Amino acid sequence: MTYDIAFVGTGPEPDNPVWGESAAMAYRHAEGYRERDDCRIVAAADIVRENVEAFAAEFDIDDAGTFEDYETMLDAAEPDIVSISTPVPTHAEIVLDCIASGVPEAVHCEKPMATTWGDARLMAQEASRREIQLTFNHQRRFSPVWREPRRALEEGVIGDLQRVEVGTSTLLDNGTHHIDLAHMYADEAPVEWVIGQVDYREEHVKYGAHNENQGLVQWEYADGTQGIATTGFGEDGVGVHHRLYGTDGVVEVTPWSDPQARVRRDGEGWESLVSGVDNAAAVPPAIDHVVECLRDGVEPEFSARRALSVTEVIFAAWESSRRRGRVELPLRIDDNPLEAMVESGELSPEPADEG
CATH class of the missing domain: 3.30.360.10 (Dihydrodipicolinate Reductase; domain 2)
Known part of the structure; x- marks a missing residue:
């Protein structure tokens, strides 16, 4: 089986990260998916058009797979796995929208979970209720x-x-x-x-x-x-x-x-x-874990349940x-x-x- 991968929040160029604002983690996630024969990067969304276009050029995404609105992307691309790398206050809304859409089988979100305890609980609850694999990038x-x-x-x-x-x-x-x-x-x-x-x-x-x-x-x-x-x-x-x-x-x-x-x-x-x-080398095996746990139907080590604790x-x-x-x-x-x-x-x- 081949999994179609989409991204929400590409961020700017990874060569010029602004620590505390953008660490370009979408690029690191994408490098992990790109290394796998069973994954195909098909779409990305970012509210800054030039950001998503640069990301698409790096990972060979067609123009039809670039979006500024992630909900439009979900409907058009129908990805199996969505990776989210946006500012922390947006995590809950985007994760919950992905779950409610019924489109992806798995959502992999950057850490930390959310800016309120109520939102963190709700994300884990809804993923469990809808049987969506939800993970948070505790890649270390x-x-x-x-x-x-x-x-x-x-x-x-x-x-x-x-x-x-x-x-x-x-x-x-x-x-x-x-x-x-x-x-x-x-x-x-x-x-x-x-x-x-x-x-x-x-x-x-x-x-x-x-x-x-x-x-x-x-x-x-x-x-x-x-x-x-x-x-x-x-x-x-x-x-x-x-x-x-x-x-x-x-x-x-x-x-x-x-x-x-x-x-x-x-x-x-x-x-x-x-x-x-090299500590940065932990991201690709983390992405491998996301895909392999989805394939095998087992709970990931960095599941929403564990991230919630x-x-x-x-x-x-x-x-x-x-x-x-x-x-x-x-x-x-x-x-x-x-x-x-x-x-x-x-x-x-x-x-x-x-x-």
């Missing part, structure tokens, strides 16, 4: 930098996992990757509670969504494993992207260092687990800051606590310095 799961530590855990190299520490810049934008990886290390165990505090004194909007300047979060999985995350620019935090404490040793993951992952068993020195891996920790951390107390899960709100605190004046971030 497929990089050896993070995959090898998982293998080491599964082989009992450091004994039983007791605590996962996360160091990241922000909870929603970058932290969605790192909390997702923490869940992977914790074998996707349910989270019982979350407690957190954030500081937001300078406005920091990435891809259309607010992000705290600094934060500290703790959570507990149902099996008793602990999670801790620190966020902030210019702050040391936990000092690594991930630190996995087991009963018999520790693993550290820092993708920009050498080695990128290392292990120390009790009473021994550090040993390299991973070195010299990650998103719940993020919004629960902000809700804990709003309540000034621990939040028991499931999370029973619909809004975005960080945005709500900004809108109410409880948080008053100064406008970002444009210079």
Whole structure:
């Protein structure tokens, strides 16, 4: 079987990304689909005409397959899989429209899920109800930098996992990757509670969504494993992207260092687990996973259900800051606590310095 692929939100040229506004992820998705013999890129839509035309030229899409309106594209192209790479506040509407159209069998959306907890829940609910495969691009799961530590855990190299520490810049934008990886290390165990505090004194909007300047979060999985995350620019935090404490040793993951992952068993020195891996290379295997799970009818590793668990920790951390107390899960709100605190004046971030 050959799958027809369409894109919503191509973004500008990938050679000139504007970090925080456009990372040209559609190009990275498309490169993964293009490498597969069972995928055919047939259509793309972007509200900026020159963007979609440049994308079409790069991926050999006919003029008839270029659109400014994604709903028109769905009707005309009838794709099997839709990849979405638009600003975060638009994710929910576009995903829900794709699901409601009854056209695609699968929707693969950039992370994070949405800007409100209610929207994130609704996306997962409707995909499940309509039996549409919905995934979010937590592609780092497929990089050896993070995959090898998982293998080491599964082989009992450091004994039983007791605590996962996360160091990241922000909870929603970058932290969605790192909390997702923490869940992977914790074998996707349910989270019982979350407690957190954030500081937001300078406005920091990435891809259309607010992000705290600094934060500290703790959570507990149902099996008793602990999670801790620190966020902030210019702050040391936990000092690594991930630190996995087991009963018999520790693993550290820092993708920009050498080695990128290392292990120390009790009473021994550090040993390299991973070195010299190109982190950008995780996108093609993530796209492979989307297609192969659709073909085989199995739940993807970065399914909407799993992404929802990650998103719940993020919004629960902000809700804990709003309540000034621990939040028991499931999370029973619909809004975005960080945005709500900004809108109410409880948080008053100064406008970002444009210079």
